[in-house]
Amino acid sequence: MNPRRFKIYLGLLGLAMSGFVAAEPESKSLIKDFKFTPLAVKAGTTVTWVNRDDEPHTVVSDTGLFRSGGLDTNESFSYRFDKPGTYQIHCTIHPRMVATVVVSPPS
Amino acid sequence: MSQDKLLQSRRAALKCMAYGGAGTLFVLAGGVLTPVDLALAGDYGRSDAKAGRLGKPLFVQISDTHIGFSKEANPDVTGTLNRTIDLVNGMAEQPALILHTGDITHLSKPAEFDLAQQLLGRLRTTELHTVPGEHDTTDPTVTEYFSRFGKASGNKGYYSFDHAGVHFIALINVLQFKAGGLGTLGPEQLAWVTADLKGRSSSTPIVVFAHMPLWTVYEPWGWGTGDADQLLSPLRRFGSVTVLNGHIHQIVQKVEGNVTFHTARSTAYPQPMAGEGTGPGPLKVAPELLPTMLGVTSVTARPHPHALMLSDSTLAQKGDA
Numbered sequence A: 001m002n003p004r005r006f007k008i009y010l011g012l013l014g015l016a017m018s019g020f021v022a023a024e025p026e027s028k029s030l031i032k033d034f035k036f037t038p039l040a041v042k043a044g045t046t047v048t049w050v051n052r053d054d055e056p057h058t059v060v061s062d063t064g065l066f067r068s069g070g071l072d073t074n075e076s077f078s079y080r081f082d083k084p085g086t087y088q089i090h091c092t093i094h095p096r097m098v099a100t101v102v103v104s105p106p107s
Numbered sequence B: 001m002s003q004d005k006l007l008q009s010r011r012a013a014l015k016c017m018a019y020g021g022a023g024t025l026f027v028l029a030g031g032v033l034t035p036v037d038l039a040l041a042g043d044y045g046r047s048d049a050k051a052g053r054l055g056k057p058l059f060v061q062i063s064d065t066h067i068g069f070s071k072e073a074n075p076d077v078t079g080t081l082n083r084t085i086d087l088v089n090g091m092a093e094q095p096a097l098i099l100h101t102g103d104i105t106h107l108s109k110p111a112e113f114d115l116a117q118q119l120l121g122r123l124r125t126t127e128l129h130t131v132p133g134e135h136d137t138t139d140p141t142v143t144e145y146f147s148r149f150g151k152a153s154g155n156k157g158y159y160s161f162d163h164a165g166v167h168f169i170a171l172i173n174v175l176q177f178k179a180g181g182l183g184t185l186g187p188e189q190l191a192w193v194t195a196d197l198k199g200r201s202s203s204t205p206i207v208v209f210a211h212m213p214l215w216t217v218y219e220p221w222g223w224g225t226g227d228a229d230q231l232l233s234p235l236r237r238f239g240s241v242t243v244l245n246g247h248i249h250q251i252v253q254k255v256e257g258n259v260t261f262h263t264a265r266s267t268a269y270p271q272p273m274a275g276e277g278t279g280p281g282p283l284k285v286a287p288e289l290l291p292t293m294l295g296v297t298s299v300t301a302r303p304h305p306h307a308l309m310l311s312d313s314t315l316a317q318k319g320d321a
Helices: A003-023 B003-018 B038-043 B049-054 B077-089 B110-120 B144-149 B187-197 B229-235 B287-296 B311-319
Strands: A026-031 A039-042 A045-051 A076-081 A085-090 A098-104 B024-029 B032-037 B056-062 B097-100 B128-130 B159-163 B166-170 B206-209 B241-245 B253-256 B259-263
Touching (some): A039 A045, B077 B110
Parallel strands (some): A026 A045, B097 B128, B166 B206
Antiparallel strands (some): B024 B032
16 A cells, blocks of 8 residues: 555544544443442443542443443443443442433434 | 550550551460450460460451552552561461451452462461452452362352361352342352251351351441341351451451351451441541551450450550540
8 A cells, every 4th residue: 555545544544433433422420439320321322430439349230231340440441332221230349339321212 | 354454455456556457366265266466466376374375376367458459548558468467477376277358359350369369378377268359359250269269169159167176167248249239148158058057066166257247237338248147047056156257447346146246457458437438448547547547447346255355456446535
């Protein structure tokens, strides 16, 4: 591939990727003071949980759909919710930490 | 106890706090297991009258080493574990066993387990029995703990063994979490305990150890095990039952009939007393206060008529302003 073509290719790829990212709904959720925040998102949204506590947490689906590893301070875990429904999550280190993610059909 | 002895005990307890962690030593005295602060452990195994009266060191309980933790509450958990190990190794007579009641690591990372094993390998007492804490089982596949320590239990997490006429039962209560609930033993494990105890003489001293408290210390923080009451029924007929846990990084004790419940200090960092603050995270204190705070948060809920030495912690807690 000649260098000029390669640059164009990269440019196109960049465009394609930025478009791709913009089209993907995202939601960021902070874990703080031993609490999850309940979430309501559209199907197709990627939810990213960020641990803001000094204590590690995990984000685990009650039904076993997903399970993060231990998240230390400022570490994060993402999961894309493709199907509408109500999802229960909890932290395996602090099982009293529970929350619901309500996923509605895409508009 | 005379005023003199109170002061002596308190001094010893304060000495223990200075180590900023340490473990708990158990001696078998007249068939009753008595927990003792490690700072006093140097006296054990000597031939003097005091040691003879108190019995032979049987095992040391180490808990919540949290290798991998490096936050403000204690940036050097390796150092405090090393000091604990030096203390144990410095005992005049070595205990036959070491029990680790979980949270060996902070985040279940392979490197954390490797370092923990390397550090614990320095113990002169080589017989180490472990149970996992919830911090040891956070890896997505829950395999790091079991690949290293699972052999004793056939990877189930629960097992039993006998030593010096004492029957030890290791239990796991950090795996089958129901969301919103406390720790869980589960029907399979409970049935196994009942079968394991069947046919044993009621005079056999029993030691049960698991990570999370096997009684409800504080439900809002999950400091308990939801189905632990079912564990008690097969244990009640035994004359001496000692239930040892970690998890809450402070000493709390309860006596119910012949069953003594006891939680150990952490070697890593203190946690707040039940319900104080936003949650059961590391308690940050000024570095020079760390040892003191570890001591202060070491609470004995109720004095046990037999556990004379453990009352040191109570006295220190009460005696300190």
